[in-house]
Amino acid sequence: MNDKLMDLRFTVNGKPYELKVKPKALLLDVLREDLKLTGTRTGCEVSACGACTVNIDGMAARSCSILALQANGREVTTIEGVADGDKLHPIQQAMVDHGAIECGFCTSGMVMSARALLAENPKPTREEIKKAIQGNMCADSGYAKYIEAIEIAAAKLRGGE
């Protein structure tokens, strides 16, 4: 009975899905393997690196540390759901323009953490930005440019410069 598949009904990037998953499947596995949304990265798999960060009901959370079945009824957004068609989201655009992206492995997680922050707090202080991406490790140690890019994106989203 223990590997019995169970129903998972949730929304990913605005689209409703109905899947059958094993209870032990992690949200990360279902996004990458079942839905082929591979922009969400598999990093440490022990909730240390933040590369697997997605938004669940608008909040940043680590998809490696959540059972897929726990997303039942919830709204998940991955990096694939952030841009508006071909038009990058201001957070993504600012990261590209500002040279924040080095190897890029941590970028999708960084974007998802920043997206949740700016939805909740459109005018974050530098300290608040640091706290929001404190759980996203960058192996290139490119934190300063990420922080600046998020500041630029926040200003843009507020309708400023």
Added chain:
Amino acid sequence: MKDFGYAAPKNVGEAIGLLAKLGGQGKIIAGGQSMLVIMKQNMLVPEFLVDIKGIAELDYINYDKKKGLSIGALTTHRAIEKSPIIKKTYPVLSEMEDNLAVVQTRNWGTIGGNVCHGDPAGDPAVVFIALNAKLKIRGTAGEREIDIEDFYKDYLEVDLNPGEILVEIQVPPASPHTGVAHDKLMAMKGDMGIVGAAAFITVNPADGTCVGARIALSNVASTPWRSRAAENVLIGKVITSELFAEAGRAASAELEPPADVHGSSEYRKVMAEAFVKRVAQKALKRAQAQG
């Protein structure tokens, strides 16, 4: 991870019924932020998971002048961190949350899950012990209450029978002339404390005497540790900074902390002394600031 059975009951009654039916084979999962890590290591291999994360009736924060603070077991860490009620009544809990892991974890992890995980390195248990909190536990036989300091039995072992669920954490009403503080030794903000300490100090404003003290430490024993030795140094005396140093020494003297990659047993003893002194001083300042 090994396969397991799974169900997500809709309310507490259903969850208790299911746990009773499973008779010890069922393991509760809430946010799973600590539990999934040890499941991935096969340190914990449950037959069946009863997922209570979605039970909305256990997600609340209330304050009543007579009853004090009530926190539903499935309140997230993030909700506690941000709660205006908590910032007003027990800001120490909000401060503790700010240093508990990272926002992505606090968004999903629950306070009850943390308390029941029974990790002696956890922060909430020591703060709640300092605050003299009680746990409300519900099972097939009804409801019982237990002092949180009696809840911890051994490393990752708590006083929760099969078929029981922690439903609420209760903190007594804020008392006057009282300060509470928590701090921990971290290599990086959000790390598990290598050693952590919480202090609750009540002073008599007329003569500066300490009339109440509760001090607890994390990651120095197989359970969260209440240091009565440190408390006894302070209670009944006019507090001086030398007395805080003595309380730190008293706390440290009774410990035989575990050693790991983060610190030797000796190092933890020295840090326990330093952190007891530090949080007690901070708690006193807060008590005095209350006038």
